[in-house]
Amino acid sequence: MTLLDIRGVSMAHGRHQVLRDVDLRVETGRVYGLLGPNGSGKTTLLKSVLGANDHTGAVEHARGLRIGRLIEYPAFYGSLSLRENLELHARYLGTPLGEVPGLLEEVGLGGRADLRFSRTSLGMRQRLGIARALLGEPGLVLLDEPTNGLDPLGIRDIRELIRAVQSERGTSMIVSSHNLTEIASLADHLLFMREGRIVRRMDASEVRGDLEELYAAILGEGA
Ligand SMILES: Nc1ncnc2c1ncn2[C@@H]1O[C@H](COP(=O)(O)OP(=O)(O)OP(=O)(O)O)[C@@H](O)[C@H]1O
Numbered sequence: 233m234t235l236l237d238i239r240g241v242s243m244a245h246g247r248h249q250v251l252r253d254v255d256l257r258v259e260t261g262r263v264y265g266l267l268g269p270n271g272s273g274k275t276t277l278l279k280s281v282l283g284a285n286d287h288t289g290a291v292e293h294a295r296g297l298r299i300g301r302l303i304e305y306p307a308f309y310g311s312l313s314l315r316e317n318l319e320l321h322a323r324y325l326g327t328p329l330g331e332v333p334g335l336l337e338e339v340g341l342g343g344r345a346d347l348r349f350s351r352t353s354l355g356m357r358q359r360l361g362i363a364r365a366l367l368g369e370p371g372l373v374l375l376d377e378p379t380n381g382l383d384p385l386g387i388r389d390i391r392e393l394i395r396a397v398q399s400e401r402g403t404s405m406i407v408s409s410h411n412l413t414e415i416a417s418l419a420d421h422l423l424f425m426r427e428g429r430i431v432r433r434m435d436a437s438e439v440r441g442d443l444e445e446l447y448a449a450i451l452g453e454g455a
Pocket residue numbers: 245248250268269270271272273274275276277
C-alpha cells in the first residue's frame with residue numbers, strides 16, 4: 233500500500249532552490265535511506281512531507297496516516313522526567329498515556345523513566361526522541377540523522393534500536409544519514425540526493441561491493 237505519494241515537489245529559500253521536482257512513493261513496511269552531501273535537501277524534503285514548509289507540488293498521505301518524526305534535536309523539558317516529557321507529548325498528540333511505559337522499555341529507558349531530562353546523555357536523548365516518534369503507533373517514521381553526534385558505540389546502539397523497532401513493528405521509515413554503515417544495515421531502498429534532486433534510487437540488494445565507493449561514484453566530484 234502507498235503511504236505517501238510525493239510528486240513534483242520543489243522548494244526555494246529566497247533565490248536558493250533547495251528541492252527540485254522531487255517524486256517519491258513510500259510503501260508500507262519499507263525503509264528508505266536518504267543519502268546526500270550537506271545541503272542537498274534531505275531535511276527540507278522530510279519537512280515537506282510534514283507540511284512544515286512552503287513547497288510547491290503534491291504530497292499526498294494515505295488516509296489517517298500518522299507520521300512520527302525525529303528531526304533535528306527534539307525539544308524536551310529539562311526539569312521534567314523522561315516519562316513526564318513523553319506523557320506531555322502524548323497529551324499534545326491526543327494519544328493514550330498508557331503507551332508511555334512500554335515505549336520507554338522498548339527504547340531501553342525503562343529503568344530511567346524518572347530521571348530528569350537535563351541529566352541525560354545525548355544517546356539517551358536520541359532514544360527518547362525515537363520513543364516520542366513512536367507515540368500513537370505511526371504508520372511512517374521520519375528519522376533525520378538519528379545518530380548525529382554520537383560516539384561509535386552510541387551509533388551502534390541506536391542503529392540496533394531502529395532495526396529492532398522496524399522488525400517488531402514493521403513500520404515504514406525514511407532515515408537520512410551521512411553514516412553509510414548505518415544506512416546499509418537499515419535501509420532496503422536507497423535514495424541519493426544532490427542539489428535538491430533524487431539523482432539515483434536503488435534497492436539495497438542491488439548494491440555490489442562497497443557503499444562508500446558507490447556513494448562517491450554517484451555523488452562525488454565529477455560524478
Ligand atoms: N530556513 C532556511 N533558510 C534559508 N536556507 C535554508 C533554510 N533551511 C535550509 N536552508 C538551505 O537549504 C539547503 C538544504 O538544506 P537541508 O538542511 O535540507 O540539507 P541537508 O541535505 O539536510 O543537509 P545536512 O546533511 O547538512 O543536514 C541548504 O543549502 C541550507 O543552507
